[in-house]
Amino acid sequence: MSQKNVNACPKCLSDTYVRAKKILIGKSSPGRLFPDFKERAGYKRKDQLAVDECKQDAVGDPPLEQFVDGCYCENCGIGFVPDSYLLTSVVQKT
Numbered sequence: 001m002s003q004k005n006v007n008a009c010p011k012c013l014s015d016t017y018v019r020a021k022k023i024l025i026g027k028s029s030p031g032r033l034f035p036d037f038k039e040r041a042g043y044k045r046k047d048q049l050a051v052d053e054c055k056q057d058a059v060g061d062p063p064l065e066q067f068v069d070g071c072y073c074e075n076c077g078i079g080f081v082p083d084s085y086l087l088t089s090v091v092q093k094t
Contacts, residue, residue, distance in 0.1 A: 009073035010080055023070030023079045026050035049081065058085035 008015045029050040051065050058081070059065040070081040 007071050007082070009071075009076055009078065011076040011078055012073065014073075014075070017075035018071050018073050021070055021072040021079060022067045023072075023081060025054070025066055025068055025081075027066055029053050049086075053087055054081075054085050055087060 007018050009018055026048055027050065029048075029052050051059050054068065059068055068081055068085065070079055072079045
């Protein structure tokens with residue numbers, strides 16, 4: 001059984017074109033900005049990540065907490081962070 005490479009692109013599943021890059025994430029999740037906000041069942045915000053959805057040790061000190069060490073796939077043109085940065089509640093939603 002093969003282990004999933006942490007730095008593999010979630011789109012092309014390859015690490016050939018992946019490089020380390022600072023990624024800008026959102027300041028707050030919709031649930032924090034709008035108290036009455038409820039995510040639709042089965043809906044995933046794949047293109048967004050917010051500071052309050054990451055583990056504390058994954059984000060920097062204020063005012064630079066929105067910049068995290070992530071990865072960028074030059075083949076697909078997408079930035080991403082490892083699942084290990086996410087809080088358990090966020091991983092369970094995906």
